[in-house]
Amino acid sequence: MTEAEKILFSTDREIKNLKAGEKRYTAKDAVANGLFLDITTTGVKSWWYRYSLNGKQERLVIGRYPDLSLKEARQIRDESASLVAKGISPKPNKNKVTSILFSDYGERYLNEVIKKERKNPYNMILCLNNDIYPMLGNIALDQINVDDVRRVIWRKKDQGYDASANQVRGLLKRMFDYAMTLGLVPFNPVLSIPTRHIYKAVPRNRYLSTSEIRTYYTTLLNSRIYRPRKLGLLLSLLTLIRKSELLRAKWEHIDFEQRLWLIPETKADSATGHSREMVVYMSDQVIEIFKDLNTIAGDEPYVFVGRKSGTHISHNAFNTAQKSALSLTNIPDFTVHDLRRTASTHLNEQGFNSDAIEACLNHTMRGVRGVYNKAKYEKERTEMMKKWSDYIFSLIYEPNLIFFNKSKNIG
Template sequence: MSSKTNILFSTDREVQNLKAQSKRFTVKDKSNNGLFIEVKESGIKSWHYRYTLNGKQERLVIGRYPDISLKEARQIRDESASMVAKGLSPKKEKDDKKVGKSNTVLFKDYGERYLNEVVRKDRKNPYNMILCLNNDIYPFIGDLPLNQITVDKVREVIWRKKDQGYDSAANQVRGLLKRMLDYAVTLGMVQFNPVLSISARHVCKPKPRDRFLTDIEIKIFYTAVFSSRIYKARKYGLLLSLLTLVRKSELLNAKWEHIDFDSRIWLIPETKGDGKTGHSREMLVFMSDQVILILKQLKIIAGNEPYVFVGRKKGTQISHNAFNTAQKNVLSLTALPPFTIHDLRRTASTHLHEQGFNSDVIEACLNHTIKGVRGVYNKASYKDQRTEMLQKWSDYIYKTLDDAYLAWL
């Protein structure tokens, strides 16, 4: 590695102006002894602090620029120089923390790092993950040092949910712990992921869901919805879930700025990530006459609030469990077998297939990707077919429910 001994920097602008060359090189800070910036062939710049301790030269890698500013790098250099003056090695201290030898690295502290460095880069709203951490993980192992998270500790956390009868939730806890500790292994903070010793198939055996509502069940459920005492906006939400085929999270996050009544289009800019890629996709909902009327009623309720379904605090949407609670309260008024809000999507898909609509059009309304070679080459949006199908679907549901039950609209 070459060193630009005749070039110094003293300002952030000078650091910005350093350009990559055919070989990596380092440039010294004019104002701070031992602080360098390394410029790689790729253009990546990183801070280093070189110092001598006990007759040996050591180098501390501080981090990348501009993630760490010149001011921050100088501050870290000064703190490190103070350690060296006391006979302590900044590099060894960093390495010790990295491999989990420091008792100050608590699991909950590492968890916040994982959320910031991994989860929030891929998920706009990691609500469920944070809920799982706060309710099912941190109370039991959050205050333990990361290097003390053993197989036994992990098993206790997972089996707590199993013993409560929530096998699926236990498997979610296991999955989150595995991903978190995989990243800790990647960082070198632990040497082994203890979750790997606990097989997922021993925690929960997944059961394929096939629940959907028949015409009679649709009428029974929504008759109970209309006559129940739940908040009116929740009633609209439960009906929209069936009419639009959108996911519950997409209903919760719906904003008025994305709904165009003139073009009859509701834009969902970010949907649930694809199961295989983890990437979210934009989605369009072509609104039927009935959906437009419902949304206009919701607009009256929402007033000037940004979200379609208004939360308790100004500028927020309703809570994650609001529709679940409403659905369960209504379901308790009937003798219907249990089902979830997500099953309403399956209900719509099943009936639309039975009615002879094109499968690709239905999958497009569900915002599913077409699998295999056909998916690679079929990029059609089916706008006209989707518009016609969703209008016929709304007509069909309203006919099933009977106008008498829709008077409250």
């Protein structure tokens, strides 16, 4: 009986109890066949997968423990064993003359997976172009290791965007999962970086009180921030729509006569992955704000014009404007998205139909009621948006007379 067969483990606790000895040794996973831990005299623990292919014994070095947990090592072992069963070596082919660049593989993944699963791939493309390709694009797909992946993810974390870093990690994991399915890589290096070490989601409950609404918008509208950004942040509160839907607003979708704003594609539903169209019933104040923005935009197709003709403003434009205005106040931190929660909270407190509020938020109703309740609540939503705009302007209009009088009187 070999030494490796004498020492078994099946839990993380048992692995932690494996100490360095005078000689290097290996321990065997009692659950996953062929999975071993190599323990050096300095206490370094590395995962190995031993297998037989074409009558020859081979060994694949997977990664280190605890960087790679027992659960993750077993998953990589299972994926590698699947390749071995098909007669394919899970080890990288070092004799390959050519290897696909990550950027080229990314375009394949975009066309074969993302565009088929998501009606609007905008955010995914943005993530690839801004966060992933600049750092991994020119590296061969099968040569990308854990350190390469870690650099990409931690770049976002170091910028202070932990949630975005976790989104980058999620996209990379799915990309390497598909690459394994195609046999392009032997294992998924992203599995060595657990989500729990990147970002821990905290349920948000932040919303602005009545006094905070008055103070924030008085400060914002009297600041030197570009006027369209101010109006955009005001529209966010008045209409309850998401920031992504606001910045991509087009004039062709706004009907002043019918007092309707059609949003053909909204953020994809988390359950189905599909986008839904949405209708915003515009109040008098919202209409006048759009007319003001129309004067500024001129012949441009987008309501909020980007730096180049024919484009809309960047993803962070409203964030930057919001933070700039917030820094001029003593109001506790909040995000642009919290304006949706602010509106929802106040409307519920004021006794409006909760289903109509959810419809304005474009939320999908869950359970049995979601199956049978297909009402659009047009009448309730139209009246609610009118009263909501009246309420907000009763708070912010008088302190901002000069701002509103710079264009057609809104009131």
